[in-house]
Amino acid sequence: MDNSSHADVGTSRARRLLCFAVLFIGNTFASCCISLLGPFFPVEAAKKGASKTVVGFIFSCPELVVFLTSPLFGALLSEISPRFMCVSGLWVFSSCVILFGWLSKSPPGWIFIGLCFATRVVEALGTASYMTSCLTIAAGLFPDRKPTIYSLLEIGVTVGFAVGPAIGGFLFECGGYAMPFWTLGGCLFIVGVATLIFLQQNEHHEHSQVSPQSTFLLLRSPLVSLGVLCLTCNCYVFTVWVPGFAQHLQQFGLKTSTIGLLFLTLPLTYITVSLIFSFLIPPKIPDIPIILTSLSALSVAMLLYGPAPFLTFLPRALWLQIFSTVCMGFFTLFVYIGAISCIFTGIR
Structure with a gap:
């Protein structure tokens, strides 16, 4: 009886570690996709008639959208399954990254700029959905190790930001503008499939009771x-x-x-x-x-x-x-x- 109990505990822990590994990889690939534009996109966007100021707004607009919508997604976690938000957010994110690879075919000028903004805004909605639910699921997997879990996820994000530009620059030289987006966007989509599979039987999460109002009250x-x-x-x-x-x-x-x-x-x-x-x-x-x-x-x-x-x-x-x-x-x-x-x- 004791051996069976220990085996169940070991299996449960192994499953939770596997779930966390999938979340960690998802965070890393997501931040890779965000940062891969750095080495080549400003130069390519300039060829399409985008000024440095406009390029800066294209880079920064997703962060603004994430900032504005994350409290809303946090509040929705009490009504919507974190697993659903996590997987759907990843797939929306990855689809927009892949779509961004086709923008080199767009006519120059305001059409190209408008498509860039539209794609990045929708991508940011997927990012906010994924990041918010990912933190909730990770906290539920190891509720007694939250600081460690958050630190590890932060390291994954930072690693992704670090290697994303290097990967993006290398893939750009190998296959042109679309190659970085299609490659990393496809990898992120596969991570979404893995997340759907591995979290199916192990959906550990804590329902959020935080509203956008209570979030901003902390600023007092x-x-x-x-x-x-x-x-x-x-x-x-x-x-x-x-x-x-x-x-x-x-x-x-x-x-x-x-x-x-x-x-x-x-x-x-x-x-x-x-x-x-x-x-x-x-x-x-x-x-x-x-x-x-x-x-x-x-x-x-x-x-x-x-x-x-x-x-x-x-x-x-x-x-x-x-x-x-x-x-x-x-x-x-x-x-x-x-x-x-x-x-x-x-x-x-």
């Missing part, structure tokens, strides 16, 4: 508001850096695949430093001093990137671009650490 705390503002600044760094990095590096005559590899500098620094410092950071940290110091250093690093016009004594050299992006990856981590600490302090 000054510390929570400060933490959210700092996280917004971190997102600003990525959304400003990604759209223009490829065009900025063109002055050095680099290949698309090389530019894709250079996209690894910022997120890879973020991942490496986070893995090192996760074992060194004490439970209680001075969040406000860390935020102020990190934001100041991050501002200097962003001035070095370019560099700023008034820094006439600095050369426009490739090593300076790499150095500045490494610094940005380093200090965005500490802004994130301080912001999360502020938010948890404010909630308590």
